Amino acid sequence: MSGISKENYLSPIIPPDVKVKDIRLVKATNESLKDIGYLITSPDDVTVQNGKFDIVPWPTKGWRALDPNTGNEAGTTEGSMEIYWEEDRLYGKNHAIATDSNHYLLGYGNFPSQSASISNSNISEPSDISSVFIWSSDYHPDGGQLFFPTNDNETIVDEHQSIASSRITTTTLDGIALDQIVNVILSFGIVTQHILTLKSIKIEQLLKNRHFPDFNLNNFCLTVGETNDQILSKDDYRKQVDAYLCDDIGTIHFRILIPIKIRNNNNNNNKQDMKIYLENNTTTVEQLLQQIDISDSGNLYLTSIDTQRIFQNNENLTNLNTQNFILLEENETCVVSIEKERSLSITDNNDNTNEVVRQRFRTSATIEDIMKENNIDYRNEQFLHENDFVPAESTPLSYFTSPIHFQLVKTILPFAATIINTEDNNYSLTFYCSSSMSIERILEIACQLFRIRKKYYCLHQSGRSICEGIVLKVLDTVDDKFEFQLMYMVTIKCLISYTN
Secondary structure, three states, X not given: OOOOOHHHHHOOOOOOOOOOOOOOOOOOOOOOOOOOOOOOOOHHHOOOOOOOOOOOEOOOOOOOOOOOOOOOOOOOOOOOEEEEEEOOEEEEEEOOOOOOOOEEEEEEXXXXXXXXXXXXXXXXXXOOOOOOEOOOOOOOOEOOOOOOOOOOOOXXXXXXXXXXXXXXXXXXXXXXXXXXXXXXEEEEOOEEEEEEEEOOOEHHHHHOOOOOOOOOOOOOEEEEOOOOOOEOOOOHHHXXXXXXXXXXXXXXXXXXXXXXXXXXXOOOOOOOOEEEEEOOOOOEHHHHHHHOOOOOOOOEEEEEOOOOEOOOOOOEHHHOOOOEEEEEEHHHEEEEEEXXXXXXXXXXXXXXXXXXXXXXXXXXXXXXXXXHHOOOOOOOOEEEEOOOEEEOOOOEHHHOOOOEEEEEEOOOOOEEEEEEEOOOOOEEEEEEEOOOOEHHHHHHHHHHHHOOOHHHEEEEEOOEEOOOOOEHHHOOOEOOEEEEEEEEOOOOOOOOOOOO
């Protein structure tokens, strides 16, 4: 085939006395493809990434030898192979390669001497497409080729369904014996899908059809029947549908389960991670918590490894986009209320009540976590606490006493005060305030957040004590930022340890 031009690919010159040789069709099986290839159930089974796609020369059979240094010199490419009929000619276009010779004539529906492509006539006898006349066959030396159909949404049509269509399209119908099909019910809670399918189809093929475009076997599992006694493994997905018993009316019922893992955040070593199968698409957080049997525990709360927010009891588990949960007790959480200014309208009747949003978070959460959860940009809005200061984004919620109340305000407090606790490994915190805030109030806020007693501490700046009566605006500042040291005033310290 070397040296054939683009024109010869599409309009080959065929001798007038060409002879016809019948080529029998052989069903593709692993046995018939031995030494040449093998069948797979999914194109994902053989990829370069998983190391199962080898770039090697195709094996040679018969008299034709393979040219030296061919078949394993290229890289990888992929694309669709478009095959279509135009009048009585069968064409192919290989979109995986971008060359002039990627479009070619595969064969004829009529004998070549009678074809429109030979007679140069615009009239062609319609072909019954029961056979195809092939003029040439190219033997590629490059191996590791994977072919699979993209129109894999075959549908079984029963005698009561219409096959009429307003679109001009080609529909291929195959007759199938009734004893070769089976009814399958696939359900997840109250959501049920009835499928009429071939008994020979594999379960993984059934799950990849158009009914379940987002079905991921890595996140779900199947069980047969009404109980969880027979949960299918990954190997089971490669079995045929009819490997499983039908009910009395000849139907196989598969139920979708979502495995979820719950980690108990309690320090008790006797408590291990729990695994529960979610069987219903309407299950709420509250219903899941009722299934968890933990003695000597008060109120329990649920969160996940992906968020600091505590899920509300009425939230649907399938909407949380996670399968890994964390179980918390009440002392590991805190309540946050955010008061938002309400935009009044004519129908509000001068109701000045602001909107209040109440949420629960883990005590390890920070102000930034609350901002992300509520889509708040601190450059435009801030959390005002106790009417006079705004904690920095990095401030842990554990600094506050639950319930924690914030006002969401658009007024930006410009001055940043950073307090360094010299008695606690120089740990620091930052908050924003106005220039009229006094040193006494700054000390009070710092002691409140550090959870220490104010009467034992004072503030220093640059190594010198500061009078509590002065305000920030009388102090020198750089870029509206102040830094203070929290100093311990008591000279005698003692450490008391208690052991039982």
